[in-house]
Amino acid sequence: MRVVIAEDLALLRDGLTRLLRDNGFDVVAAVEEGNALLRVIATEKPDIAIVDIRLPPTFRDEGVRAALEARRRSPGTAILVVSQYVEQTYATELLADGRGGVGYLLKDRIMDVADFVDAVRRVAEGGTALDPEVVSQLFSRRRDGPLERLTPRELEVLGLMAEGRSNTGIARALVLTVGAVEKHIARILDKLDLPPAESDHRRVLAVLTYVQDQPPS
């Protein structure tokens, strides 16, 4: 699997490169800023780009902007954004096109190597990986959109879906059977009025609804 990395701190850039290579990824480029990222995405056509949010020159949200721009130029480019902090606003922006292939994780999660590598693979294959922190930020707020229709248990399941867990993973986390989880998911998709379509895409749309608390447009 071909990966490009955009991270301005050499220590983290090299560490991430090494970690990914050790786990069988092919790191084709590691750059320091957003414009260089857009260039290597255009030339290398990687399976996934791993992007830090704070990049030169302004050290604000260049990473998010570069990621959105990359997806605008070639829709479907898988992007995993990593950062020292998470904001629901950015998660919403990244997921807004409803295509999937988006992840947004705290850098802390890199330490759990197996989980992190899993998340990279999942995002590269068109799934999502939202940090549990984003999910918990979303959990505390009030709801007035379509999510109001969900039971607390269903919300929990949807939160874990947003994190990108598989049905088996959700079942393990909530101590349920896989069958029960599947039933919950079917009900969630139904309550959110998601049209029957290819199941991965519906999952992404459900997560988008979760993040925006608005019906998917």
Add this chain to the structure above:
Amino acid sequence: MSRLLYPLVKAATYKAVAFYVAQLAVGAVAFALLIAGWTITLVFAITPLVVPLLIGLRVAVGLLAQAQAGLTRGLLGVDVQTPASTAGTGFWSRGFNVLGDRMFWKQQAHLLLALPTALIPLVFFAEAGELITSPIWARWVEGFEVWWIEVDSFASALPFAGAGLVLLVVSVHLLGPCARFSRWLASRLLSGDPGPVRSPAELRARRLQALTVDALVSTCVIVVLVAIWALTSGDYFWPIWPMLALALVVGIPGWVVLVLERPEVSRLALGSHTLAIQIGVSAVLCCFLVGVWAVTSNGYFWPIWPALGLALLAGVHAAVVYGRRAHRIEELEETRAGAVSVQETELRRIERDLHDGAQARLVALGMSIGMAEEKLRTDPEGAIALLAEARTGAREALEELRDLARGIHPPILTDRGLEAAIAALAARSPVPVTVSVAVAARPPAAVETAAYFVVAETLANAIKYAGAARIDIRISHANGSLVAEVADDGRGGADPSGNGLTGLEQRVRALDGRLRVASPAGGPTTVRAELPCA
């Protein structure tokens, strides 16, 4: 009936009456000024004096028109755009452009129309007043007449009083159309193109250019006059008069430009621009008067009196500046002490958090890794357990550092500004929050941060202590200040001298802002911070 009397209870009616009374005064002044001004100007039309006279007339007309625009805006509620000011253009170019300035003629037309437009409604009111009070007049005034009919008793005056009441209602209804006409007139004649907004650099360049043009044109005029004098070989050196006048014309703006260009000049005058300008202009005027004295008599040194007067005015101004400065220093000392104490507490908190939190965790982390290193050969299982422990420790340390950083300066505020940061706060709130942000440009970073913390802290209080069911956050701009207001419908009774609010107040006051807390027991609570953006 109620429709007939309705205007009597409307504020607009009284505002319109006030407008016409004020308009009467302004109109009378303007009428006298225009007659006198134009007469004098026409008399001197063929002399060089016509230039300063025209400028003076232009300035006076501009000021009166501004007063009218203010009245129209305040009392009739029309938004009259102030036309571009001619400030920064030089003496000569201003003088030559007066007659071609369309705004000048429009403003004069409006000034002349002020008197008749005010008289028409007011005459009705005056007549109504006279009729209504006619029973009193009839009682006390011998041979009192209304409409050429003699009224000599209370009873015979009563019908007139009734007619007066009817006339009053008619006049009140007449005010509406009159005000509409006045509004239309003001929007046609007083409103002007406000002109492009000029940057400080542009204004500087224009001022300098105007000064250069003035100096050059004045020098040319003097050279021509001296040449004429030399050719006519008159004895009396009459060009000294235009020389003195033009020295004044160039000297005053020259001094103003000097003060504005060189801050060290105003530093000599207690650091006040206006005081420095006043002193300099007074000095130029004194020199001019001494010049006049020297050219004329050399006798009694009369310029001493105006000089003393100007010195007195400058002294008063200096005393005011000084007093204000002393007050400001006091205020600054106080707010700085507050800011220092806020910062000190903050730093101590951060230090303690680091010491007890992340630092301790990193020490533990190092120990776990060290032990794991030793166990690696003898007890690989134990080493793996220790490394897992180390990883958990590292994650916890990161979490703590992240919370700490958020408390110092939230990242989303840096990245996206106040609106996004407050929206993020609101999105996380378990209580319904409405947010309205109406701020054009991004305020300075310090103001943004203070506003953010005021909102964050107040929001947290409203949720935690006040038991609010809904919260409104409003961020707006007023008079050069950023205004952040948080209102909740909770139980109120917040203590403004409590720890949290005192800290916020010190934060706000350090930026010359004000924090107001209204929280009666039983609610609702409103916290409002005003932060100057200059």
